[in-house]
Amino acid sequence: MHVPDGFLDAPTSTATAVVAIGCVGVALVGARKELDDKTAPMAGLVAAFIFAVQMLNFPVGAGTSGHLMGGALAAVLVGPFTGVLCVSVVLLVQCLLFADGGITALGTNILLMGVATVVVGWLVFKLLQTTMPKRLALVPAQAGIAAFASVPAAALLFVGLYAVGGAADISMDTLLTAMLGVHVLIGIGEGVITFLAIGAVVAVRPDLVYGARRVLARRELEIRSEVTA
Amino acid sequence: MGAGHGHKLHYHGHSVVHRAPAHLKILALLAFMLVVVATPRDWYAAFAVYLGVIAVVVAVSKVPPTYILKRTVVEVPFLVFALLLPFVAQGPKTEVLGVTVSQHGLEAGIALVVKGTLGVLASLTLAATTEPQDLLAGLERLRMPNQLVQIMAFMVRYLDVVTDEMQRMKVARESRGFNARNPKHWPILARSAGALFIRSYERGERVHLAMLSRGYTGRMPE
Amino acid sequence: MSTPVLEVKGLAYAYPDGHQALFGVDLHVHQGERVALLGPNGAGKTTLVLHLNGIHTAGAGSVSVSGLPVEKANLQEIRRRVGVVFQDPDDQLFMGTVRADVAFGPANLGLKGAELDRRVMDALDKVGMTEFVDRPPHHLSFGQRRRVAVATVLAMEPEILVLDEPSSNLDPASRRELADILRSLDVTVLMVTHDLPYALELCPRSMVLSGGTVVADGTTYDVLTDDALMKENRLELPFGFDPRSTPRPAR
Amino acid sequence: MSTPVLEVKGLAYAYPDGHQALFGVDLHVHQGERVALLGPNGAGKTTLVLHLNGIHTAGAGSVSVSGLPVEKANLQEIRRRVGVVFQDPDDQLFMGTVRADVAFGPANLGLKGAELDRRVMDALDKVGMTEFVDRPPHHLSFGQRRRVAVATVLAMEPEILVLDEPSSNLDPASRRELADILRSLDVTVLMVTHDLPYALELCPRSMVLSGGTVVADGTTYDVLTDDALMKENRLELPFGFDPRSTPRPAR
Ligand SMILES: Nc1ncnc2c1ncn2[C@@H]1O[C@H](COP(=O)(O)OP(=O)(O)OP(=O)(O)O)[C@@H](O)[C@H]1O
Ligand SMILES: Nc1ncnc2c1ncn2[C@@H]1O[C@H](COP(=O)(O)OP(=O)(O)OP(=O)(O)O)[C@@H](O)[C@H]1O
Ligand SMILES: [Mg+2]
Ligand SMILES: [Mg+2]
Numbered sequence: 001m002h003v004p005d006g007f008l009d010a011p012t013s014t015a016t017a018v019v020a021i022g023c024v025g026v027a028l029v030g031a032r033k034e035l036d037d038k039t040a041p042m043a044g045l046v047a048a049f050i051f052a053v054q055m056l057n058f059p060v061g062a063g064t065s066g067h068l069m070g071g072a073l074a075a076v077l078v079g080p081f082t083g084v085l086c087v088s089v090v091l092l093v094q095c096l097l098f099a100d101g102g103i104t105a106l107g108t109n110i111l112l113m114g115v116a117t118v119v120v121g122w123l124v125f126k127l128l129q130t131t132m133p134k135r136l137a138l139v140p141a142q143a144g145i146a147a148f149a150s151v152p153a154a155a156l157l158f159v160g161l162y163a164v165g166g167a168a169d170i171s172m173d174t175l176l177t178a179m180l181g182v183h184v185l186i187g188i189g190e191g192v193i194t195f196l197a198i199g200a201v202v203a204v205r206p207d208l209v210y211g212a213r214r215v216l217a218r219r220e221l222e223i224r225s226e227v228t229a
Numbered sequence: 230m231g232a233g234h235g236h237k238l239h240y241h242g243h244s245v246v247h248r249a250p251a252h253l254k255i256l257a258l259l260a261f262m263l264v265v266v267a268t269p270r271d272w273y274a275a276f277a278v279y280l281g282v283i284a285v286v287v288a289v290s291k292v293p294p295t296y297i298l299k300r301t302v303v304e305v306p307f308l309v310f311a312l313l314l315p316f317v318a319q320g321p322k323t324e325v326l327g328v329t330v331s332q333h334g335l336e337a338g339i340a341l342v343v344k345g346t347l348g349v350l351a352s353l354t355l356a357a358t359t360e361p362q363d364l365l366a367g368l369e370r371l372r373m374p375n376q377l378v379q380i381m382a383f384m385v386r387y388l389d390v391v392t393d394e395m396q397r398m399k400v401a402r403e404s405r406g407f408n409a410r411n412p413k414h415w416p417i418l419a420r421s422a423g424a425l426f427i428r429s430y431e432r433g434e435r436v437h438l439a440m441l442s443r444g445y446t447g448r449m450p451e
Numbered sequence: 452m453s454t455p456v457l458e459v460k461g462l463a464y465a466y467p468d469g470h471q472a473l474f475g476v477d478l479h480v481h482q483g484e485r486v487a488l489l490g491p492n493g494a495g496k497t498t499l500v501l502h503l504n505g506i507h508t509a510g511a512g513s514v515s516v517s518g519l520p521v522e523k524a525n526l527q528e529i530r531r532r533v534g535v536v537f538q539d540p541d542d543q544l545f546m547g548t549v550r551a552d553v554a555f556g557p558a559n560l561g562l563k564g565a566e567l568d569r570r571v572m573d574a575l576d577k578v579g580m581t582e583f584v585d586r587p588p589h590h591l592s593f594g595q596r597r598r599v600a601v602a603t604v605l606a607m608e609p610e611i612l613v614l615d616e617p618s619s620n621l622d623p624a625s626r627r628e629l630a631d632i633l634r635s636l637d638v639t640v641l642m643v644t645h646d647l648p649y650a651l652e653l654c655p656r657s658m659v660l661s662g663g664t665v666v667a668d669g670t671t672y673d674v675l676t677d678d679a680l681m682k683e684n685r686l687e688l689p690f691g692f693d694p695r696s697t698p699r700p701a702r
Numbered sequence: 703m704s705t706p707v708l709e710v711k712g713l714a715y716a717y718p719d720g721h722q723a724l725f726g727v728d729l730h731v732h733q734g735e736r737v738a739l740l741g742p743n744g745a746g747k748t749t750l751v752l753h754l755n756g757i758h759t760a761g762a763g764s765v766s767v768s769g770l771p772v773e774k775a776n777l778q779e780i781r782r783r784v785g786v787v788f789q790d791p792d793d794q795l796f797m798g799t800v801r802a803d804v805a806f807g808p809a810n811l812g813l814k815g816a817e818l819d820r821r822v823m824d825a826l827d828k829v830g831m832t833e834f835v836d837r838p839p840h841h842l843s844f845g846q847r848r849r850v851a852v853a854t855v856l857a858m859e860p861e862i863l864v865l866d867e868p869s870s871n872l873d874p875a876s877r878r879e880l881a882d883i884l885r886s887l888d889v890t891v892l893m894v895t896h897d898l899p900y901a902l903e904l905c906p907r908s909m910v911l912s913g914g915t916v917v918a919d920g921t922t923y924d925v926l927t928d929d930a931l932m933k934e935n936r937l938e939l940p941f942g943f944d945p946r947s948t949p950r951p952a953r
Contacts, residue, residue, distance in 0.1 A: 004307050006266050006344025013266065028374050035376060041437045044383020045430045048391055051384065082380075089381045096255065096364060099300070099352035102345070104262045169333060170318045200423025200547070204587045207718040208430070221714040221761045224725040224915055386796075393840075398545040400506055401537075405556035405607065406530050417555075424547045428589050435793040438757045442781050443858060444810030468841055491873040492845030538844045538871070539792070590719055593789045593867070594743030594896075616844075619870040620789070622742040622896050624936035645845075645873050652941040685875035690903040691948035697941065 002094065003109055005102030012165025017107025023115045024088055030081030034210065039078060042208060046077050047086040053193070054090065068186065069154065071117025072125065072147035073194045076139075076211040077201070080122040087114040108161060116157050121150035125211060139202055139212045144195030151187035155179040240357040246290035247358045251367025258355050265347050270340035276347065283350050292357045297350065304349050307341065314338035361385045383433070390436075391429045398425060454518045455479040456611055456639050457503060461512030463663075464498055472498040474663035475512065480611075485633070485640040487650035487671060490660035491685035496643045497538055499660065500615050503641070504533040516611065531560060534609030538616050538643070540596035544588035549580065549599050552588055556607040574606035575599075577632050579625065594620045601629065611639045618646055647675055648692050659684050705769045706730040707862055707890050708754060712763030714914075715749055723749040725914035726763065731862075736884070736891040738901035738922060741911035742936035747894045748789055750911065751866050754892070755784040767862065782811065785860030789867050789894075791851040795839035800831065800850050803839055807858040825857035826850075828883050830876065845871045852880065862890045869897055898926055899943050910935050 008016070035043065050070035070090075074083035091109050094100040101109045125146035132138055159176050198209060206212050246254075261282070268275050287294055315325075318334025325335065359367075365385065369378050398421060407417075457480040465471040472495045480486050488496055501507045502514050505521045514521040516529050537543045546552040553571045562570060575581045578598040583591060588599055597620050604612065612633070618626045630653050633640055644650050650657055650671055657674045659667040661684045667674055674680065675694045681687065688694070708731040716722040723746045731737050739747055752758045753765050756772045765772040767780050788794045797803040804822045813821060826832045829849040834842060839850055848871050855863065863884070869877045881904050884891055895901050901908055901922055908925045910918040912935045918925055925931065926945045932938065939945070 004304070004341075004345035005262050005348030006341060007307070010267050024377075028376055031376055040379050041383050041387075041433050042430065043380045045387045045391075045426075045433060047380055047384035048387035048429075049426065051388065052391065085377060085380055089377055089384060092368075092377075093361075093381065093384065096258075096352065097356045097361065099304075099349040099356065102262065102266075102348040103259055103352065104266045104348070169320060170314070174317060196423060197426060200426060203423075203547070204427055204590065204719050205430075221716055222722060222725055223712065223714055223762065224913070397542045401543050401545050402555070403526075404504055404506060404530055404535055405603065406527065406559035407555070408527070408559075420547060420551070421545055424545055424587070424589075427587070428545075431589060432793070435788075435790075436796045439788060439794050440796065440806070441777075442755055442757065442786055443807035443854065444778070444781055445806075446778075446810065466841065468838075470837075470841065492849070492871075492876060493843045497843060539790075541790070541792070586721075587719075590717065590721065592744045592748060598743070616871055620743075620867055620896065622936045623898060623938040623940065625743060626896070626940075627938055645871065645877070646940075647874060648941045648943065685873045687874040687878055689874065689877075689897075689943075690899045691943050691945070692899065692940075694942070 002091075002101035003105040003112070005104050007102070007105060008108060008161060008165040012161060013104055013108060016111050016161065020088075020107035020110040020115065023084065024110065027081040027084035027088075031079070031085055034079040034082045039082070043078050043082050043086050046074050046083075047089050049197075050074060050087060051090045051093065054094070068190050068193060069113050069117045069151060070190075070194075071113060071154075072121025072143060072150045072190070073197060075118045075122040076125055076143040076146070076194070076198055077209055079210040080118055082210075083118040083122070084114050087118060112154050112158055112161075116154040117150040120153040121146040124149045129211070129214070134215045136202060136206060136212060136215050139209065139215065140195050140199035143198040143211065144191040147194035148187045148191030151190050152180055152183045155183035240292045240296055242291055242358065244290045244358070246286060246354075249358075250370075251359050251363040252370040253367075254355055254359060255364075255367055255371065258351055261351055262348055265344055270336060270343075276343050279347050280350075283347070283354060287354055290354065290358050292354070297353045297357060300353050301346070301349050304345060307345055311338040311341040311345070314341070383437075387429065387433050390433050391425070394425060394429050394432060453482060455481050456517050457641065458515045458518075459499070459502070459512070460514075462499070462502060462509055462514060463511040464502065464507055465510055466498075472663055473502075473510075476660070476663070476665055478658060478665055478668070480639060480641055483637070483639055484656060485642070485654045487654035487657040488641060488643045488660060489645075489647070489650060489657055489674070489684070489686060494660045494684075495663040496660050497615055500535060500613055500641075500643060503611075503613050504530050504535050506535075531607070532609055533611045533613060534604035534607050536601055536604050536612070536614040536617050538619075540593070540600040541589070543600040543603060544596060547587055548585055549575070549588050549591075550584045552599065553603050553606050556603060560607065570606050570608075574602040577605055578602045579628065594622060594625065597621055598625060605632070609638065611641070612636070614640070614642045616643055616645065618644060618649055647686065647688060648694075648697075651675060651694055651697070659686070704733060706732050707768050708892065709766045709769075710750070710753070710763070711765075713750070713753060713760055713765060714762040715753065715758055716761055717749075723914055724753075724761075727911070727914070727916055729909060729916055729919070731890060731892055734888070734890055735907060736893070736905045738905035738908040739892060739894045739911060740896075740898070740901060740908055740925070740935070740937060745911045745935075746914040747911050748866055749914075751786060751864055751892075751894060754862075754864050755781050755786050757786075782858070783860055784862045784864060785855040785858050787852055787855050787863070787865040787868050789870075791844070791847040792840070794851040794854060795847060798838055799836055800826070800839050800842075801835045803850065804854050804857050807854060811858065821857050821859075825853040828856055829853045830879065845873060845876065848872060849876060856883070860889065862892070863887070864892045866894045867896065868893065869895060869900055898937065898939060899945075899948075902926060902945055902948070910937070 053068045053070050071087055074086045088110050091101060091114060095103050095106055125142055128142040128145060159179050163172055201209055202212055265279055315330035315334040315338050318331040320331050320333040322329050323332040365382055459476055459478045462473055462476040464473040476499055490496055502509060505526045516533055519525045519529060521529055544552050546555060550571060553574055554567055557567055557570045575584060578601050580598050588596055601617060617629060633653060654671055657671040658665055667680055672694060710727050710729045713724055713727040715724040727750055741747055753760060756777045767784055770776045770780060772780055795803050797806055801822060804825055805818055808818055808821045826835060829852050831849050839847060852868060868880060884904060905922055908922040909916055918931050923945060
């Protein structure tokens with residue numbers, strides 16, 4: 001759902017840009033706790049992966065294009081604040097190097113795909129974590145469900161923005177039904193991919209999953225004293 | 230993993246446009262598009278002028294126009310949307326070539342195509358004349374916060390690592406009699422995608438540590 | 452004489468960046484031979500090896516395996532016959548566990564269930580890696596990865612084994628065990644190596660590749676004792692080793 | 703005795719996936735020594751080496767370099783003093799050209815212009831790679847990449863050189879040249895190797911690491927001639943080599 005230049009009217013674009021800048025600012029402050037020497041490369045990789053995933057762009061039914069978003073995946077892997085930063089960077093690169101999403105619509109796009117999916121994904125994930133038993137094996141499923149929920153949420157916001165600043169007055173009911181219908185389908189794909197990806201990482205490098213840190217047990221080291229020649 | 234030896238959209242060249250500082254190019258793109266978006270949708274002459282401006286920049290840059298035109302396909306999904314607008318929008322109807330369509334939707338659709346296309350052409354011109362590395366430096370000069378710069382630097386680098394690892398895995402698979410055309414092999418591809426993620430991460434992590442081992446402090450030496 | 456199992460004629464190749472690595476290579480290897488491929492760094496050994504199962508495509512000249520030209524139509528069959536152990540084990544291992552990685556090749560040949568399992572465990576047993584069967588390969592030490600890489604190829608039971616520096620990064624015992632394995636198999640072996648005593652021990656015949664052409668071909672003993680040839684091609688005998696004073700290895 | 707330049711005490715470490723690799727390692731290396739670190743595949747040699755400049759962080763125990771504990775505050779200084787050549791050259795090379803890659807370290811130390819250039823060309827000259835200065839490192843042969851990897855570290859002129867299997871994949875002449883370079887430098891050397899004659903030739907002292915602990919430490923000659931120790935740790939002398947019949951190397 002990369003919004004191109006001129007899709008929403010100027011006041012709406014400006015407003016979303018201001019809100020997006022605010023959100024990224026909050027994320028920058030929040031990410032200080034999440035981002036260090038070792039997690040910076042991880043954030044870069046997550047960005048690269050989301051980039052790759054979003055390249056799978058397929059036109060769908062009544063209008064807009066659909067593709068996976070990766071917001072929930074980012075939130076679970078690197079934390080919500082860094083997650084917002086990752087997706088925002090992806091959108092910036094896509095806009096500047098691939099002309100995917102207009103530069104004047106960058107704020108809108110960040111709000112839709114960077115902020116909405118990450119926040120909704122993270123909230124659902126946290127909710128599931130607090131209500132379910134603390135087990136590492138459950139993390140991928142929780143992430144998958146969170147990812148599924150995040151996509152229609154972003155679609156809803158998209159319809160809202162279009163109602164405010166859309167260029168043509170189409171029936172909101174039609175748009176809403178179409179967008180939700182399509183994005184529930186995309187959400188299923190998103191959920192499955194997120195489940196698989198988080199599952200693969202949890203299996204061999206659970207320490208890399210931000211959302212799994214809480215459930216990681218501390219390990220004891222064994223010392224073997226041997227007679228040295 | 231070569232540190233930024235071009236990307237698929239970069240067209241190697243030495244024109245004025247290539248050499249212009251990246252931060253100025255980004256600002257120019259932004260200003261240009263703001264003007265385009267703010268232009269009322271029925272000032273068709275203005276849009277013709279904008280298109281002329283892009284054409285001149287492309288000509289100066291010596292990037293073959295077909296090179297840029299071929300890449301406008303990213304726009305296709307929204308073209309579909311624009312084409313549908315006249316049929317789904319409400320309001321007064323009008324007739325075009327014997328088909329009844331929404332007057333409002335028609336105008337909106339045309340405006341969408343025009344403005345969107347200008348945006349795509351302008352961005353592609355920037356992409357074709359700017360290395361990712363320079364773009365990064367440009368954004369840094371524009372005071373993009375350091376955390377974002379770092380994430381973007383790693384992202385650009387990882388895109389190389391991931392493609393590189395993917396290529397290696399492909400060769401390895403084929404040497405052992407694998408043939409990806411067969412759909413029953415898709416589960417294998419899915420599983421090796423998980424391995425690809427960890428592998429790329431760990432390779433990138435080791436390289437990052439190698440950089441730290443040689444005194445890297447987060448900024449490339451001149 | 453029978454058709455050679457490996458036949459390379461006038462092979463030339465340039466990498467996509469324009470760098471030419473092979474300048475007309477001719478070689479024949481016959482059924483059951485064990486041949487060492489020696490030569491300095493950058494001679495083109497790896498480039499040559501990657502032509503033998505069609506990973507690179509000849510720029511000029513031809514390669515054939517048991518009379519079958521290496522070309523698109525025959526690739527499937529050729530890759531079944533020729534097993535290549537790459538110089539870098541990271542190029543060879545790509546699945547999430549050692550078991551899945553070793554099973555990958557035989558599974559592509561159509562093996563299933565117990566038979567597949569037996570192949571996998573057999574191959575891992577040969578290289579002494581059975582206890583690592585459920586670990587991810589990229590979490591092993593370099594030498595352990597090398598051993599798994601060898602196992603992935605052994606599991607396919609190819610007729611022709613091509614190994615690119617298989618002994619590097621192996622501990623001395625594993626190196627000897629690998630030699631034992633190679634000697635015990637009834638296959639044709641072409642082995643790239645910089646370890647000259649190892650070549651003498653294992654391969655009765657040696658070829659020297661230098662600057663993209665074959666500059667010598669003869670018994671390993673003759674090659675290693677030809678001082679002028681050795682010097683020209685950056686081949687030197689290691690500290691404390693003299694082929695003249697070792698027992699001539701049995702064929 | 704002076705403070706050791708490398709001091710490791712009770713070092714234990716587990717990888718993030720839970721696999722423990724070091725179980726309490728103790729070792730000292732003094733100024734100007736050349737020490738070989740031997741041991742079977744998977745012994746923990748690489749894991750140990752990566753603690754010496756703070757790439758891994760000790761799970762238990764401590765590491766210090768010239769009296770400076772390896773911890774966050776000292777990392778910058780320690781990485782200036784300790785140069786590590788990784789086992790896999792692909793982990794070490796990351797820039798677009800050989801020149802940029804070799805210049806990376808010295809440039810981070812603040813070198814510029816002609817001085818930087820001299821360092822780069824000197825280092826490349828030592829490993830015989832000057833003619834490749836403008837090629838991308840990932841388009842080189844494995845052995846060539848290994849040589850460039852060594853050059854990237856030599857260019858930083860560290861006080862302590864730690865090398866993880868530097869001779870693997872090198873052609874015999876390069877191997878000897880590397881030995882000559884290491885002997886000519888006035889630095890402390892810790893070298894991981896599976897090449898026992900090479901260890902004997904170059905390092906008067908050897909340590910054996912096995913199962914994550916140090917099981918032997920003595921002169922290389924004594925270690926290589928201790929048959930029981932050798933057998934236990936998968937160390938075997940190669941075909942045709944007998945340390946007892948070689949000249950005792952000069953220190
Ligand atoms: N991907 C590549 N692109 C361009 N040139 C390459 C590439 N790989 C290798 N070369 C060049 O081709 C020549 C032959 O390389 P090759 O890898 O075949 O050497 P080799 O004999 O295997 O050496 P080594 O003993 O170091 O493994 C070298 O000069 C090398 O620089
Ligand atoms: N990234 C990793 N994650 C988990 N375990 C690892 C990882 N790297 C190595 N190991 C394990 O730690 C142990 C020690 O590995 P290390 O790489 O230090 O061995 P090494 O002595 O260097 O062996 P080699 O001679 O084969 O290079 C091995 O059992 C290995 O399987
Ligand atoms: Mg090679
Ligand atoms: Mg090692």
